Amino acid sequence: MKIKPFGEAALLVEWEATIAPEIHQQVVDLQAQITSQLANGITFIIPAYCSLLVGFDPAIWERQLLTAQLRHLAEVASDRIAKPTRKLHIPVCYEQAPDREEVMALTGLDWSTFVEMHSRKTYRVYMLGFLPGFAYMGSLAPALNCPRKREPRAAVPAQSVAITGLQTGIYPMAAPGGWQLVGRCPIPIFSADDFLFQAGDAVQFYPVNEQEFKDIEQKIEGQTFNWEAIYG
Amino acid sequence: MADVILHIEKSGLQTSIQDLGRGGVQQYGVPLSGAMDQASAKRANELVGNSLSTPVLEITLLGPRIHFRGNGQMAICGAGLSPKLNGKDVPNDRTLTFKDGDRLTFGKVIYGCRAYLAVAGKWNVHTWLGSCSASPFEASLLTPDSKPAMGDHIRIESKASVPIRNLSPPDWIAKLRMPFIKVYPGPEFEQCTRVDLAYFFSHRYRIAASSNRMAYRLEEAHFASEHMPEMISSAVLPGTIQLPPSGKPLILMRDAQTVGGYPRILQVAEADLDLLAQCKPGDTVAFYLERV
Numbered sequence: 001m002k003i004k005p006f007g008e009a010a011l012l013v014e015w016e017a018t019i020a021p022e023i024h025q026q027v028v029d030l031q032a033q034i035t036s037q038l039a040n041g042i043t044f045i046i047p048a049y050c051s052l053l054v055g056f057d058p059a060i061w062e063r064q065l066l067t068a069q070l071r072h073l074a075e076v077a078s079d080r081i082a083k084p085t086r087k088l089h090i091p092v093c094y095e096q097a098p099d100r101e102e103v104m105a106l107t108g109l110d111w112s113t114f115v116e117m118h119s120r121k122t123y124r125v126y127m128l129g130f131l132p133g134f135a136y137m138g139s140l141a142p143a144l145n146c147p148r149k150r151e152p153r154a155a156v157p158a159q160s161v162a163i164t165g166l167q168t169g170i171y172p173m174a175a176p177g178g179w180q181l182v183g184r185c186p187i188p189i190f191s192a193d194d195f196l197f198q199a200g201d202a203v204q205f206y207p208v209n210e211q212e213f214k215d216i217e218q219k220i221e222g223q224t225f226n227w228e229a230i231y232g
Numbered sequence: 233m234a235d236v237i238l239h240i241e242k243s244g245l246q247t248s249i250q251d252l253g254r255g256g257v258q259q260y261g262v263p264l265s266g267a268m269d270q271a272s273a274k275r276a277n278e279l280v281g282n283s284l285s286t287p288v289l290e291i292t293l294l295g296p297r298i299h300f301r302g303n304g305q306m307a308i309c310g311a312g313l314s315p316k317l318n319g320k321d322v323p324n325d326r327t328l329t330f331k332d333g334d335r336l337t338f339g340k341v342i343y344g345c346r347a348y349l350a351v352a353g354k355w356n357v358h359t360w361l362g363s364c365s366a367s368p369f370e371a372s373l374l375t376p377d378s379k380p381a382m383g384d385h386i387r388i389e390s391k392a393s394v395p396i397r398n399l400s401p402p403d404w405i406a407k408l409r410m411p412f413i414k415v416y417p418g419p420e421f422e423q424c425t426r427v428d429l430a431y432f433f434s435h436r437y438r439i440a441a442s443s444n445r446m447a448y449r450l451e452e453a454h455f456a457s458e459h460m461p462e463m464i465s466s467a468v469l470p471g472t473i474q475l476p477p478s479g480k481p482l483i484l485m486r487d488a489q490t491v492g493g494y495p496r497i498l499q500v501a502e503a504d505l506d507l508l509a510q511c512k513p514g515d516t517v518a519f520y521l522e523r524v
Contacts, residue, residue, distance in 0.1 A: 004419050005416070005524040006418070006419060006467075006469070006496075006499060007416055007469060007471060007472075007499040007500075007501070007502070007524070008416070008501060008502055008524065009502065010469065012419050012466075012467070014419075014466075017463075017464055018464075019464060031259075043255060043256065044255060044256050044258045044259070045258075045259055046258045046259055046467035046490055046491065047259060048464070048465055048466040048467055048491055049464045049465060049466070050464055050466075051464075051466040051467065052467075053466070053467035053469075055469075063524075127261075127465065127491055128259065128260050128261035128490075128491075129261040129465070129489055129490050129491035129492075130261060130489060130491070131261060131369055132260060132261050132262040132263075132367075132369060133260055133261060133262075134261050136465070173369060173370045173373075174370070175369065190260075192360070193360075193361055195260045198259070198260070199259065
């Protein structure tokens with residue numbers, strides 16, 4: 001683990017440069033330690049695959065002192081049992097897949113096999129970024145590896161489920177994007193001040209048909225949706 | 233106290249509501265946003281007795297036309313955009329009084345790029361995640377009143393007046409003739425070649441026309457990037473200078489995303505990010521390196 005200065009008011013903690021659950025667990029464990037132990041004078045924390053950026057108020061924290069504190073917390077975190085991960089079960093309608101033909105051609109899989117493989121594995125949320133609430137999840141089975149689209153779409157519809165490389169994610173809002181669209185999620189990815197995903201979450205998708213998709217949408221609109229069910 | 237209404241008669245080039253930004257939610261991928269020149273935004277609020285985090289109008293180069301309903305106090309700081317109240321020149325950096333029916337207009341750009349209009353009182357505008365700043369994404373949904381258009385009204389609950397104050401012109405105006413931007417080494421600084429760094433720090437660069445609140449581009453600036461190892465995405469900040477595979481550095485500004493996959497070669501000093509915000513496309517800037 002290395003700690004580097006990043007401008008005047010932030011420290012970058014870096015682990016081995018690799019995408020692996022064991023490394024990422026150390027990132028979110030240190031994040032949890034900082035949040036519970038050092039609330040005062042910490043201005044922001046940005047976790048990523050194998051790094052954590054910690055912003056601080058220079059009026060409260062001296063850089064050397066915070067560096068030492070972060071080292072100490074990382075050691076404490078590694079001694080403890082890892083922070084329990086939340087597991088989210090997210091419905092996906094794979095019938096709403098604008099790139100179905102292209103993905104079948106690229107992977108050589110028929111659609112039911114693709115759906116089975118995409119929804120079988122439990123993914124890890126490595127980081128949020130690109131758009132508010134957009135979770136980078138991985139890793140896909142290598143057989144599902146598809147390149148980005150040659151021509152990015154000007155507007156990907158909100159709640160589209162997308163893949164590229166060994167990553168998958170859900171567009172929280174309409175935005176330009178180049179990932180392959182393989183389904184749509186009836187659950188909003190964020191509400192006014194609440195985000196569905198956070199770094200470290202475990203996520204598994206389950207297929208729903210058009211009718212079930214509409215039912216969930218209606219329940220959410222009518223505020224009768226059982227949000228606890230997704231954490232089942 | 234009576235309300236003040238800012239009736240927008242013309243929106244100007246790129247007028248938006250900003251405050252000090254949406255801090256502390258970057259882990260959800262939410263850009264920081266907020267006034268590009270934070271010091272000028274704070275100064276304007278100070279002159280009208282508002283808390284420093286009160287929203288302001290950020291006005292870029294071509295100003296709006298605003299018709300006031302109700303009496304109150306305002307202040308304009310930042311760029312010199314020839315503000316006029318009912319056609320008569322009014323100064324920047326001073327507490328100003330307006331009356332019901334007055335009209336505020338802007339004219340020629342004298343210096344800088346972004347002016348900040350503070351109006352005394354509590355602004356009745358939408359807040360998202362603790363900030364009124366225009367969201368760079370889906371602004372019409374998330375911060376519906378943050379990009380005022382012709383015919384829009386901004387309602388402000390006015391408050392007791394403060395004594396009129398007159399501040400001396402800020403010292404960054406003199407620096408605009410030859411802006412020298414202080415930068416620190418970024419996390420991937422060591423990947424730059426010595427030749428590229430020596431060249432970069434001994435030349436001036438023109439700010440490209442495509443520069444905006446998300447990023448500034450520098451015409452003709454170039455670094456070798458072919459030898460740089462591919463990077464796993466990691467956090468970025470306003471002021472981070474990234475090097476995409478094109479070799480053309482990109483200076484991230486307040487509306488930038490929170491993570492990126494390009495080497496972060498340099499980091500602009502906080503105070504000089506405000507100075508950079510006052511440099512407009514076509515202006516030339518130079519950089520100097522300091523260790524943190």
